[in-house]
Amino acid sequence: MPRTVLLLLVVSSLVASGLAAQQQGDWPNYGRDPGGERHSPLTEIDTGNVARLSLAWRFSTGEAKPEYAAANNTSFEATPLVIDGVMYLSTPIGRVFALDARTGAERWRFDAQVDRSIHYGDHTNRGVSWWADSRVAAGTPCARRIIVGTIDARLIALDAGTGRICEQFGDKGTVTLRSTLRNRPRGRGDYELTSPPAVVNDILVVGSAIADNSRTDEASGEVRGIDARTGRILWAWDPVPQDRNDPAYPTWRGRNAHRTGAANAWSVIAGDPARDLAFIPTSSPSPDYYGGERLGDGRYANSVVALRASTGELVWHFQTVHHDLWDFDNAAPPALVTIRKEGREIPAVLQATKSGMLYALHRETGVPIWPVEERAVPKSTVQGEEASPTQPFSTLPALSPHRWDTNDLFAPDSASRIACQALVAGRRNEGIFTPPSLEGTIMMPSNIGGAAWGGVAFDPARQLAILPVNTIAAVVQLIPRATFDGNEEEGWEYAQMRNTPYLMRRKFLLSPARAPCTPPPFGELVAIDLARGTTAWRVPLGTPGAVGATRSETGPASAESTEGPRLGSPSLGGAVTTAGGITFIAATIDRKLHAFETATGRLLWEGVLPAGGKATPMTYSVDGRQYVAISAGGDGGYFGKGDEVLVFSLGR
Numbered sequence: 210m211p212r213t214v215l216l217l218l219v220v221s222s223l224v225a226s227g228l229a230a231q232q233q234g235d236w237p238n239y240g241r242d243p244g245g246e247r248h249s250p251l252t253e254i255d256t257g258n259v260a261r262l263s264l265a266w267r268f269s270t271g272e273a274k275p276e277y278a279a280a281n282n283t284s285f286e287a288t289p290l291v292i293d294g295v296m297y298l299s300t301p302i303g304r305v306f307a308l309d310a311r312t313g314a315e316r317w318r319f320d321a322q323v324d325r326s327i328h329y330g331d332h333t334n335r336g337v338s339w340w341a342d343s344r345v346a347a348g349t350p351c352a353r354r355i356i357v358g359t360i361d362a363r364l365i366a367l368d369a370g371t372g373r374i375c376e377q378f379g380d381k382g383t384v385t386l387r388s389t390l391r392n393r394p395r396g397r398g399d400y401e402l403t404s405p406p407a408v409v410n411d412i413l414v415v416g417s418a419i420a421d422n423s424r425t426d427e428a429s430g431e432v433r434g435i436d437a438r439t440g441r442i443l444w445a446w447d448p449v450p451q452d453r454n455d456p457a458y459p460t461w462r463g464r465n466a467h468r469t470g471a472a473n474a475w476s477v478i479a480g481d482p483a484r485d486l487a488f489i490p491t492s493s494p495s496p497d498y499y500g501g502e503r504l505g506d507g508r509y510a511n512s513v514v515a516l517r518a519s520t521g522e523l524v525w526h527f528q529t530v531h532h533d534l535w536d537f538d539n540a541a542p543p544a545l546v547t548i549r550k551e552g553r554e555i556p557a558v559l560q561a562t563k564s565g566m567l568y569a570l571h572r573e574t575g576v577p578i579w580p581v582e583e584r585a586v587p588k589s590t591v592q593g594e595e596a597s598p599t600q601p602f603s604t605l606p607a608l609s610p611h612r613w614d615t616n617d618l619f620a621p622d623s624a625s626r627i628a629c630q631a632l633v634a635g636r637r638n639e640g641i642f643t644p645p646s647l648e649g650t651i652m653m654p655s656n657i658g659g660a661a662w663g664g665v666a667f668d669p670a671r672q673l674a675i676l677p678v679n680t681i682a683a684v685v686q687l688i689p690r691a692t693f694d695g696n697e698e699e700g701w702e703y704a705q706m707r708n709t710p711y712l713m714r715r716k717f718l719l720s721p722a723r724a725p726c727t728p729p730p731f732g733e734l735v736a737i738d739l740a741r742g743t744t745a746w747r748v749p750l751g752t753p754g755a756v757g758a759t760r761s762e763t764g765p766a767s768a769e770s771t772e773g774p775r776l777g778s779p780s781l782g783g784a785v786t787t788a789g790g791i792t793f794i795a796a797t798i799d800r801k802l803h804a805f806e807t808a809t810g811r812l813l814w815e816g817v818l819p820a821g822g823k824a825t826p827m828t829y830s831v832d833g834r835q836y837v838a839i840s841a842g843g844d845g846g847y848f849g850k851g852d853e854v855l856v857f858s859l860g861r
Contacts, residue, residue, distance in 0.1 A: 234830030236291045237339050239405055241827070243480040244545025247666040247785045249828045253835035255789035258859060259804045260814045265836060265858040266313035270300050273842070273852040277302060279325040284333040284823055285842025285852060286403075286782070291829040292339055292353075292369070298840065298854060299337045303359040307372060311831050313856065317372035321359045329360050329398040330420035333844075335477065335824070338405040338413070339369065340437045351375035354437070356413060358402030362386045364415060364435065379440030386417065391447060392429035392470045396420070400428045407487055409480035409518035411437045414487040416474030419495075421536065422704035422713060425465065425502045427495035430473025434487075434521050444521030448472035448491045448509040457508035457526075465708075469503045471495040472510035476662050477542035479558070481572065486524060488545065488558055489514040492538035496706040498645045498685055498713045499534070501593035506531040513543055513560045513568070515575060525575035529562050531597035534589075534644050535685075536656040537563040541664030541676070548578060548739050549672055559667065559739075561676055564641060565609035565659035566602065567737055579742050580604045586642035591687055593710060596644045606744045608660055608735055609678040612640035613653045619728045625720035632718055632726060636684055645685045645713070653727075655683035655717060663783030663796055663825060668807050672740040675792050675807065677750055677780040679732050681725040685715040724753065730777025734784070734794065736810060746810035751778030751797030781848075783825035795822025795839050798847045802826065802839050802857070816857055821848025834858060 233250055240247045254262065271277065272285070283301035290297045296310040303321030308314065338356040345352045353369035363385055366378035374382035387393070387400055394400035399420040406415035413435040419428050434444045449469050450458045461467055472494045479488040494503050494510045511530040516523060530537045544559040548569060556572035569578040581601045589596040615633040620626035637643050637650040644650065658679050665676045693712055697703050701714040718726040725731050730749035738745040753776055782796030791813070792805045800821050804814040820843030828837045838856045843849035 235293070236289070236827045236829045238290070238408070239288050239336050239477050240479070240542065240544070243408065243482055245477065245479045245542050245664070246544060246546055246669070247783065247825070248668060249785065249787045251787055251828055251830055251835045252789040253830065254787065254791060254837065254859060256791065256806050256813060259791055261859050262804070262814055262816060262837070262857045263860045265856045267856065268306070268308055268313040268854045270304065270306065270852045272300055272302060272304070273850055279332060280328040281332055282845030284844035285840050286333045286824045287336040287840045288825045288827050289838050289840070289854060290337060290339055291827070294831045295369070296838070297337050297339065297355050297369070299334045299357050301332050301334045301360060303334070303357070305337060305355060305357050305367060305372065310829060310836070319367055319372045321357065321363065321365055323359055323361055327361070327398045329401055331401065331403055331418055332360060333403050334358070334360060335404045338408050340408050340413070342438060351377065356406060358405060358415065360401050360403065362400050362402050362417065364402070364406065364413065364440070366440065377439065384435060384440045384442070386415070386433065389442065389445070390429045390431060391451070392426050392468070394428040399423070403475055404477045406435070407478035407480040408437065409485065409487050410482050412443065412518045413437050414478050414480065414518055416478060416489065418475035419471045419473050421471070422496045422498065422706055424705070424707035425470070425495055425709060426468050427470030429470050430491070432474055432489055432516070434518060446516055446521045446523070448514070449494065450509060460506040460508040462504040463502055466503045466505065469494045472507070475538070476540050479543040479545050480518065481545055484573070485518050487516045487518045488543040489516060490539035490541065490543055490560065492540070493533035493536055496704070496709065496713070497533065497536040499591070499594065499687060499706055499709045499711050500532050502709060504532070504595050506597060507533070511537060511539060513539065513558060513570060513575070527568070527570055527575045529560060529566070529568060529601060530564060531600055534596060535642070535652060540658065540662040541660050544665040544667055544674070545572060546667045547669065550578065550740055559665050559674055561608065561660035561665050563654060563656070563658040563660060565607050565611060565654045565678065567605045567608055567674060568603050569605065569739060587639045587644065589644040590646055591644065594644065600642050605737060605742055608676070609654050609658070609680050611653065613638070613651065613682055613727055615651070617728055618726055619724060620720060620726070621722055621724055625722050625724065628720050629718065629726035632684065645687050647687055647689070649684045649686035651682055651684055651718070653682045654679060655681055656715065657779070657781070661781055663781065666784040666786045666792065668786040670788070671807060672738060673745055673807060674737045674739055675734065675784050675786060677732060677734055677782070677784065677794060677796050679779050680727060680777070681731055681779055682718045682727045683715055684718060685713065687711040687713055730775070732777040732780045732797065734792070734805060734810065748805070748810040748812070749775035749777035750780055750794070751799045751801065751803065752776050753778050753798065781823050785826055785828060787828060793826045793828065793837055795824065795826060795841070797821070800849060802837070818855060819853055820851030823848045
């Protein structure tokens with residue numbers, strides 16, 4: 210072999226090895242890989258040393274200051290990305306930051322100039338997307354792009370190195386998504402982007418967030434495929450079928466059924482670039498709690514839908530709730546994993562649901578890997594409503610309780626017991642999928658789940674799907690519009706549900722002490738063994754107390770030093786797993802980042818945060834050092850208020 214050829218091979222091998230090591234330490238997608246497995250191969254931090262974690266650096270976006278106040282509370286839910294030693298993160302008001310991932314030093318910032326005077330239904334942002342153009346050299350302007358979706362429904366492309374707008378994308382760098390919908394939004398805050406688009410090869414697949422419960426014909430929930438180079442919209446897929454030849458068309462019944470809005474995908478979309486597939490988690494049609502104007506199963510809503518990413522062609526779909534009446538959106542991102550079952554490796558899609566179930570579907574067909582059974586559920590007693598007689602139950606273990614015996618109250622004092630008894634008296638309480646009623650129906654799980662938008666982290670070696678679940682209940686009640694006097698009782702959330710005969714009101718079942726009426730644990734971290742189809746372990750996640758942490762209190766706290774019973778906490782956010790055997794999760798209202806042993810669920814370490822980590826953490830390495838990052842900005846409510854990203858590493 211000629212010497213020059215040998216030298217080229219050696220150099221190529223070294224470059225490839227360097228890129229592989231670099232990519233191993235990066236976190237380039239919301240769930241690390243395009244399929245959202247949320248598992249890192251990093252091993253520096255492990256079960257033996259995780260208790261030595263300490264704060265490496267912190268960065269404030271400044272948005273807790275009065276000058277950044279918005280019309281309603283914002284929620285800092287971003288999972289940062291790290292590529293080539295640079296961290297990228299976004300904020301609820303459309304600002305993007307690039308930071309040195311070693312130190313937190315700012316490299317650039319961008320401001321999308323979101324109008325903060327608008328009241329948005331869910332004022333948050335869960336992060337940015339990263340795309341590299343394979344057709345141009347790496348140093349070319351906009352060869353590497355950060356794509357941010359703003360709360361006012363714009364997609365903006367930025368040069369990853371400078372933060373400058375890529376003007377060849379869309380209209381001078383921006384694609385506006387409000388103007389091409391079947392049902393146009395009526396209000397400026399009714400249609401949003403809250404999750405980053407999926408990147409499937411050179412296609413950006415983007416959903417939307419839509420205000421709930423306002424009317425039957427809310428904004429429509431089309432999913433769009435957008436050329437990552439040009440910003441051109443290549444295709445649109447509507448979850449409410451408009452073509453009479455579509456097999457799902459007859460599952461929407463009623464004169465106005467096909468004018469129904471929502472059924473949108475507001476959560477994170479998963480991608481399989483090798484198969485040219487995007488996996489869409491769809492939500493409930495409008496409005497959530499009365500379906501008399503949209504009778505039938507409503508196929509494609511409340512579903513996992515596989516679309517051809519390049520064309521938008523429907524490949525398969527699987528519905529997790531028929532004719533949703535409970536706001537049981539598929540809030541969790543689908544997770545694309547490989548299941549080892551009975552000696553076979555099976556490409557799978559995992560979908561956790563607000564109904565407290567975990568579905569495992571074959572990635573290429575949508576056929577359940579673990580069986581799903583159609584079981585009879587309670588009937589509706591509301592005039593004009595036709596609840597589905599059956600619902601699809603996964604035979605994997607339930608993630609959270611499906612029924613609550615109201616004699617089993619949690620009451621820290623007699624006043625709480627009396628109040629909780631009054632809240633549940635006379636309500637319908639026949640278990641999961643009991644339809645909303647005029648007397649009020651107890652929802653178990655509540656409208657936040659079960660499994661909320663935090664979703665699944667998967668440890669491929671142990672075959673464990675790990676996720677947080679909520680166990681608290683709510684009550685939902687329909688009020689005939691003709692009898693409503695306009696007075697809203699304090700403590701209830703009301704919704705108009707225009708064009709229906711009813712209004713809706715709902716509330717979590719809490720005592721005057723703000724404690725759940727349902728027994729603890731109020732939230733859990735659950736591990737499902739997907740090789741065996743069993744629960745590997747479940748442990749309380751967090752505690753409802755300790756919500757008064759301040760900035761000066763931020764730092765490490767060993768698990769052994771934590772006092773008081775582990776009652777568990779309601780949670781919003783997700784987990785990540787590592788090859789070091791650790792599961793990291795914040796998500797709880799106790800304002801802590803938790804480290805659990807993945808194999809057993811044993812709590813190993815906690816770090817105190819300045820505000821709730823209502824987000825999903827991530828882990829990365831630079832120069833051989835592993836870091837763990839969490840956005841700890843809270844939401845202005847139960848999770849507190851802040852604006853910081855905190856990054857932990859092993860003390861040296």
